[in-house]
Amino acid sequence: MLFLSQVVSTNYREAFKGCFELTVQVVAKAKADWDAYPDNEERFLSFLFNLLENSLNIRSNSENLILYGEALDWVNYAKYFGSLVRDLIYFKFEVGSPLGDLTDEIVYA
Numbered sequence: 001m002l003f004l005s006q007v008v009s010t011n012y013r014e015a016f017k018g019c020f021e022l023t024v025q026v027v028a029k030a031k032a033d034w035d036a037y038p039d040n041e042e043r044f045l046s047f048l049f050n051l052l053e054n055s056l057n058i059r060s061n062s063e064n065l066i067l068y069g070e071a072l073d074w075v076n077y078a079k080y081f082g083s084l085v086r087d088l089i090y091f092k093f094e095v096g097s098p099l100g101d102l103t104d105e106i107v108y109a
Contacts, residue, residue, distance in 0.1 A: 054087040061087060 037043040051058070061084040068077040 051088075057087045058084060 034043075037046070061080045064080040065077060065084060068074075068080060
């Protein structure tokens with residue numbers, strides 16, 4: 001019995017240590033991402049373009065969230081909730097990123 005309690009407590013101790021280290025890394029990455037924006041206008045513009053880019057995914061995940069919530073399927077509900085959160089909050093800002101191929105493809109004779 002004593003050995004079992006030591007195994008359980010050691011695993012919990014290591015799990016809490018790993019969770020704390022992960023939290024520290026997430027906070028450091030969030031701060032680096034926040035500092036990557038020159039100002040609040042650029043941050044808001046990137047957020048809007050992210051919504052535009054992911055609008056179909058957001059709609060699909062929202063519909064699946066409603067569907068699995070009504071069916072009480074909590075595993076798939078959590079999966080689509082995580083996908084929805086990912087589509088809403090994870091976006092990048094790249095200074096000088098091109099909007100696409102801006103070459104004029106019309107051939108004038």
